[in-house]
Amino acid sequence: MRLPRIAELDESSSGWGFYLCARKERRTDRAGAEFLAVVLQDVSGQISAKVVHDVDAFQREFDAGDFVRVEGRANRPYQKLELLIEKIRRVDEAADRPEGFKEEDCIPCAPRPIEDMWQELRSRVERARNPWIRQLLTGILDRHGERLRIWPAALTVHHAYRGGLLEHVLKLAETGEALAAAYGADADLLLAGAVLHDLGKIDELSYDGVTSYSLHGNLLGHITIGVMLVREAASAIDGFPAGLRLRLEHMILSHHGERELGSPVEPMTAEAFILSSLDSLDATLHQVRRHVEDDRSEGDFTAYHPRLGRVLLKPSGR
Ligand SMILES: [Fe+2]
Ligand SMILES: [Fe+2]
Numbered sequence: 001m002r003l004p005r006i007a008e009l010d011e012s013s014s015g016w017g018f019y020l021c022a023r024k025e026r027r028t029d030r031a032g033a034e035f036l037a038v039v040l041q042d043v044s045g046q047i048s049a050k051v052v053h054d055v056d057a058f059q060r061e062f063d064a065g066d067f068v069r070v071e072g073r074a075n076r077p078y079q080k081l082e083l084l085i086e087k088i089r090r091v092d093e094a095a096d097r098p099e100g101f102k103e104e105d106c107i108p109c110a111p112r113p114i115e116d117m118w119q120e121l122r123s124r125v126e127r128a129r130n131p132w133i134r135q136l137l138t139g140i141l142d143r144h145g146e147r148l149r150i151w152p153a154a155l156t157v158h159h160a161y162r163g164g165l166l167e168h169v170l171k172l173a174e175t176g177e178a179l180a181a182a183y184g185a186d187a188d189l190l191l192a193g194a195v196l197h198d199l200g201k202i203d204e205l206s207y208d209g210v211t212s213y214s215l216h217g218n219l220l221g222h223i224t225i226g227v228m229l230v231r232e233a234a235s236a237i238d239g240f241p242a243g244l245r246l247r248l249e250h251m252i253l254s255h256h257g258e259r260e261l262g263s264p265v266e267p268m269t270a271e272a273f274i275l276s277s278l279d280s281l282d283a284t285l286h287q288v289r290r291h292v293e294d295d296r297s298e299g300d301f302t303a304y305h306p307r308l309g310r311v312l313l314k315p316s317g318r
Pocket of ligand 1 (some may be wrong): 199222227255256
């Protein structure tokens with residue numbers, strides 16, 4: 001029998017399914033027995049899983065980052081549900097496609113098609129009035145487009161899926177335009193801030209369907225990487241105004257809003273204030289939406305959300 005999606009697994013689930021192996025580690029339990037600790041992923045989420053027999057043989061059958069075919073059953077040794085794996089092997093395209101294997105079922109994606117979002121971003125950039133900003137952003141999109149299209153915005157917290165960074169950038173571009181008009185701020189600077197503020201994530205995170213922190217990410221972080229990428233891109237444009245470059249760099253450096261949140265400087269321009277407020281608002285609202293959508297509890301309120309530090313009221317009619 002085919003296993004249900006990860007989010008729908010319960011204690012009675014057993015059968016087989018296709019997943020992406022997000023992590024794989026050989027460990028020893030308290031009794032001294034070796035086992036493989038594995039994290040499996042599909043569009044609906046991730047689950048911890050274990051191989052406890054024939055460990056040597058199964059270890060050679062697959063690696064982290066592979067699509068795998070798994071047979072097993074759910075188990076709840078403590079509070080958390082896990083999958084006890086009976087058999088696991090790398091997906092064999094020829095044999096498994098006819099059985100229903102699809103990469104898209106294993107890799108979580110942004111709700112809106114990536115090409116749509118990319119076109120919208122390009123047209124926003126083309127509409128920028130400031131020719132320096134237009135040229136800088138066009139260069140950035142051309143040079144880093146391959147990663148910017150598909151990159152996640154984070155490991156876990158918000159927009160943590162394929163196309164998540166682009167979705168987040170577009171939302172800041174849209175809301176930035178509205179707030180620039182409302183407060184008489186510079187709309188082009190805000191567009192540039194939206195596109196550039198998390199640009200460093202393309203080097204901070206490694207992504208091949210599974211997200212992790214890269215060497216650069218751990219040692220430098222996306223704010224520093226972003227400033228370096230933008231300085232390099234602006235320097236390559238003959239005559240790029242030094243004052244404009246400084247303002248853009250300031251927006252990147254201050255976008256986390258406070259020193260405690262990882263920004264080396266705090267916002268000092270109207271555009272930097274707007275950008276950092278919108279950035280945190282978008283991350284928060286994304287978590288709110290997700291939490292309400294994923295909640296399976298009964299009653300008017302969701303389960304407690306540890307990061308938001310509260311329960312949420314479900315929309316009426318539920
Ligand atoms: Fe950021
Ligand atoms: Fe951001």
